[in-house]
Amino acid sequence: MAMMCKNLAMSRVRDQTTHRVAVLVRNGVLPMELGLAHQLFGNATTRSGRPLYTILTCAVTPGMIRTDADFPIYAPHGPEALASADTVIVPSTHEQDEDLKPGGLDEGLAAALDSARDARVASICTGAFVLAAAGLLDGLRATTHWLSSDQFARTFPAVTVDPDVLYVDEGRVLTSAGEAAGIDLCLHMIRRDHGSAVAAAVARRTVVPPHREGGQAQYIQRPVPDAQLTGSTTSASRAWALARLGDPLTLRDLAARDSMSVRTYSRRFREETGLTPMQWITQRRVDRARELLEQTDHTVDRIAAEAGFGTGASLRQHFQATLGVSPGTYRATFRGSVVPPRGTRGDLSTRI
Template sequence: MRTVGCLIFDGVRAFDYAVITEVWANRAARPGLPGFDLLVCGPPGARVALTGGLERVPDAGLDALTRCDLVVVPGMADPLAPFDPALLDAVRAAHAAGAQIASLCAGAFLLAGAGLLDGRTATTHWWLADRLAERHPAVHVDPQVLFTGDGRIWTSAGVAAGIDLCLHLVRTAHGQQAAAEIARSMVTAPFRTGGQAQFIPSPVPAAAERDDPLTAVRGAVLAALDSPWTVGRMAREAVMSERTFARRFAEATGTPPLRWLLEQRVLAAQRLLEETDLPVDAIAVRCGFGSAVSLRPVFTRRVGVAPREYRRTFRGRTPDMGTA
């Protein structure tokens, strides 16, 4: 059984804490889902005050984080306040013990304070990104992405992006089916494309009448991923010029049209590898890659393993605890 540690301390955001518990707690009895052992860790014997007037007594002390396979740090109300050195030591020790470390929203400030983000690319809520970069110049802060990481350490943007990261960690360890099932129970998307750009206030009005053709185009593309889609063809579907379509698509989704298309094709390939016995060549054709030779480098670059290895890992098995 995989052990997931949630680090809590005074000022932790109740929403982030709730996201962590919703994804990883109480899953053992659900058919077809991994059984997670969620361990809420904090200052020993202390009643921790979360935001919103909520309180939580930790299940275990800070030293228990070294026994976890994954440690998740929620965001906090005041990320610019000094951190208790014991918290910084605890995440350093967990990382040294081999745990994956992830932060939600402003939790990146604690990881940066512990020195775990030095030389790495990290993100946080777009409103706090400049502060993180100023305070920790050794960290490359990318304010555009929803989440980022290198397999050992992960950071996410604000609020809902924490859900995205948590589901991604489930997906990489246990497969898309497990992540999708948890997402369905949370009534959320198992995977969102784009970045924070789509949520940052912009002087460009997001008129409802402009959104409709873009939504229709995305639906048409998803219904025919095997078609030879180009920006020009999508623009014609939306009755726009290519330049206007590309700009508006990026404003609405946070990603350029062809990058979004590639992400959707890879996701579709993952689903078919998990849920069908189709040959890899047939899956490549269905998803618009044309052949397994064309699918393999793109899939490997984005998922981390080749299609056949991915199928061997996730096809036809009940997701277990494995290693990420």
């Protein structure tokens, strides 16, 4: 599971200035990957509506950039934008990425990335080949699209490749799998910067799932199950569990809600979510605890009870294991940056 608040001090955005996100595009860029960065970071705002990010599209040579579609895009900014960026995002291009070797970046691209040495750097899909070729992933864990993971591992033996996850957060450097996983990665960075309520508000505006853990499988065998074909799904028990996170929940209880044996239910649940039932419940309980820490003045013990952890000690243990920080540190960092949804308690009903 990704350490979502690793290096928390680095990820916290300055109070009165917007965080500058530079998206570095190259010929053959996938328009969706460029668009999702603008859409997600561009929708992150304070309570008063002030944008939290400034997004800049840049290239080694500013101007028209070829895409993998039948239209080009225009990059108005050059590599100087990377030098002043707080975050640099490198989308993929199927024209170039898989041909890259260690130290094999052209001089202009290498210099551009070197100028961003103080920035957080993230890749989408095979953009990880660029970060690896620049040496930014040496000695670290990383992921890329599962179809390219074997080649990535062969080409960059200094990188520990995890082909089965949506994204990997190594603090300053982050990598994600395919295009859709880029959405998860961007929301993860927004959540790391401003807390779960801001990220949930962005997800709600763009109508995407608010939170998929980085450790979730890239490829899920039955991502959109059809009850008429499969006989049943686990969605009813997940909805039931979300409304009862504060109660004791057992695997037998969940299986009974969907009229399955425990064995069948466990297998079906993993096929549909990429997680075991108990892993999924723990993640949702951490989500709930984060929301309560951001949006209420409840004590840690009360939050632990409402989220289903039972005791403050248990909550602290799960927070440390999942996020790398204590509940108190998380609250001190993210209180005041939330954008609570009107008339709701935080989007739990969509996390099914």
